[in-house]
Amino acid sequence: MQISLKTIGFSILLLLGLILAFSPLDTVRKEQIPTKTLLEELQKESVYVQADELAQWIIDKDPGIQIADIRSEKDFSNYHIPESIHIPFGQIENIEKSDLFDETKMLILASNGNTRAGQAWILLKQLGIKDVYILAGGLNHWVQNFSNPEHPKGAYTDDELFTYQFRKAAGTVMLGQTLSVAQDNKATDAKPKPIRRKRKKAKKKVDEGC
Amino acid sequence: MGPFYKMGFFSEQTGFVIALLTGAAFGFWLERAGFGQSRKLALQFYFRDMTVLKVMFTAIITAMVGLLYFSLFGWIDLSMIYINPTFLWAQIVGGLVLGVGFAIGGYCPGTSVVGAVTGRIDGIVFLLGAMSGMIVFGEFFPLIEKLYTAGSMGDITLPKYFNISSGIVAFIILLAAVGMFVGGEWLEKKFGGEEA
Known part of the structure; x- marks a missing residue:
């Protein structure tokens, strides 16, 4: 009997598949990224989420994000970003076991500044969690950004003015009730600017298709 | 070792050049496979x-x-590869729309470009149709926004979903x-x- 080329091809294919099926693929996969590479990556802007950007997602109720507050229990109960979950820095390595954590969502780390969040970021990356970002400037910057936004000075562009107005309007929501009381009067006047829909963080990847 | 781009081997600009070359090669092989002819595709x-x-x-x-x-x-390192997030219902509906368009027009988006640049009139018409479709989609987006994110499942993969290796x-x-x-x-x- 003659064996056709097609049969040989199919057999090789299935053999390759069989090897894959019994190979330890999933254990090989979690390779540690060297700390040096991560430290270099931490310098890049792409790792950080800007406060305004995050505020916009919260307003849009973007289902694809989750914010992890890694400060102390006291700080968290004092004030925290709306919708954020509390995972103290000390327990960050157990995040995967936490019920609150959803690995399919983009995780944004919020600390007081950048340092702690940066350390947590490296730790999580080495644990193999890939969709992790840092809130630029942390809660300190966040509060400053929304409690007392600086009016653009001199010749300003429309964009700068919009940013200012957005911060002013978003402030009430972003800072919660505790801090908004003082500026209640102003804030009710300030009409929130129409929300410009923004797709979830453009991942700089083009969709593929045939 | 991750994908070259993620490892920072080249900048975004270089990435665009590489994307252009890859795209051109993709188009070339589509044409060589005969995918520039709507007749063949429709069969x-x-x-x-x-x-x-x-x-x-x-x-x-x-x-x-x-x-x-x-x-x-x-x-x-496969964990560094970008996975398109799944929006199950949105993608089922989108897939059906694409399929119907494919059967009627004889092209899918990529091959219509191939057809158009090789001078096929139906390819050019299809491409124009696709572009006006994009405008319509953009204008009517608020109406179909719910559908756009329906069945959001995140970056899910088959092994993860069914929990098999x-x-x-x-x-x-x-x-x-x-x-x-x-x-x-x-x-x-x-x-x-x-x-x-």
Whole structure:
């Protein structure tokens, strides 16, 4: 009997598949990224989420994000970003076991500044969690950004003015009730600017298709 | 080792150049495979010529087997590869719309560009239609926004969803592919032959 080329091809294919099926693929996969590479990556802007950007997602109720507050229990109960979950820095390595954590969502780390969040970021990356970002400037910057936004000075562009107005309007929501009381009067006047829909963080990847 | 881009081997600008070259090569091979002719593409839907199915599945399993073996040898870190998030319902509806358009127009978006640049009038018309469709989609977006994110499942993959090893999933897909090759040729034999 003659064996056709097609049969040989199919057999090789299935053999390759069989090897894959019994190979330890999933254990090989979690390779540690060297700390040096991560430290270099931490310098890049792409790792950080800007406060305004995050505020916009919260307003849009973007289902694809989750914010992890890694400060102390006291700080968290004092004030925290709306919708954020509390995972103290000390327990960050157990995040995967936490019920609150959803690995399919983009995780944004919020600390007081950048340092702690940066350390947590490296730790999580080495644990193999890939969709992790840092809130630029942390809660300190966040509060400053929304409690007392600086009016653009001199010749300003429309964009700068919009940013200012957005911060002013978003402030009430972003800072919660505790801090908004003082500026209640102003804030009710300030009409929130129409929300410009923004797709979830453009991942700089083009969709593929045939 | 991750994908070159993620490892920072080249900047975003260089990435665009590489994307352009890859895209041109992709278009070239589509044309060489005969995918610049709507006739050939449309025959697919009458089970007369299953080339599209065979080419696409060949591409899928080549990439799959290649990546998985690279990962097995430790040459590539699969966790660094971008996974398109799944919006189940949105993608089912989108897939049906694309399929109907494919059957009516005889092109899918990529091949319509190939058809258009090789001077085929139907390709050019299809491309114009696709572009006006994009405008309509953009204008009516608020109406269909709910659908756009319906069935959001995040960056889910089959092994993760069914909680089985990726090797087994790969094997099942290979079996399915072989089945489809054989089935496709059987269909070709049954319905095949160009008709007037």
